[in-house]
Amino acid sequence: MIIYGTKSVHLKTQQPPTLVCPSCASQGTTAISVFRKHAHIFWIPLFPIGKKGISQCQHCSMVLWAKEMPEQIKRACFNLKKESKGPLWQFSGLVLIGIFIVFSIYANGEDKKRELEYLKAPQIGDVYEFKIKTGGYSTLKVVNVTNDSVYVSPNEYEINKISKIYRIDKPENYSDIVYGISNKQIQLMYNTGEIFDINR
Ligand SMILES: [Zn+2]
Known part of the structure; x- marks a missing residue:
């Protein structure tokens, strides 16, 4: 049995003072968070799939996904996504596969020699x-x-x-x-x- 799936890793959270909550109209209470998903196989991360942003008002607890965000929050979320870097370990599986391929080529060359x-x-x-x-x-x-x-x-x-x-x-x-x-x-x-x- 092959166990695989996806997992999200939290990258960054910011609470800009200018954002206004569309639900309770409070200013500066909206925190936006960015996550990066990666595919994994047997719990070894293979490669990242993409970043997702989500916002939550710390006052009324309203949660918004990118599609539901008003323009102002959407833009702030987009910028945060751009500046948040995901960790390299989300590529572990690809790196392992790369090492394996390089090693196989090397071993094959040695064999021929x-x-x-x-x-x-x-x-x-x-x-x-x-x-x-x-x-x-x-x-x-x-x-x-x-x-x-x-x-x-x-x-x-x-x-x-x-x-x-x-x-x-x-x-x-x-x-x-x-x-x-x-x-x-x-x-x-x-x-x-x-x-x-x-x-x-
Ligand atoms: Zn609110």
Whole structure:
């Protein structure tokens, strides 16, 4: 269950001496307050939605929303809205999402860098995850390395879901058959995306 909604935060209240209450005609008794609403999800504020002004006469308790305000109060309310700044924490969720995106991009870049190093200097035990041309995914395990080639043992299993490929990467799943692939060919398979991940 996702819990979400909106919440209002009080920003500022002012009681200008010139305002006249339309209900009891007292002067200087009308206080105007400005609130800013924000959307939240699991109580984490995401982003502000907008500001709202409300007035209340301290003498007769008459409450007015922006639409009901006479021109004089409306203008004072508008000005107060303009000068009240909402707190930055109302953006917390957006900031968190931003940090998450930046981190993901960084982590992905680091991952690619590591894979390029694995390609340049393969080691026994490296596992190449690859797409099968007819569909599905499987792995190859490096069992020997020479100057210009790697010798791999194919996985006897394949799997349809790319995210579940780790399930078939078990020592007992690898065949006794071993064949060589040139480093150039491996690099080409990686460049074309046929090999899409390397685990060490
Ligand atoms: Zn009043």
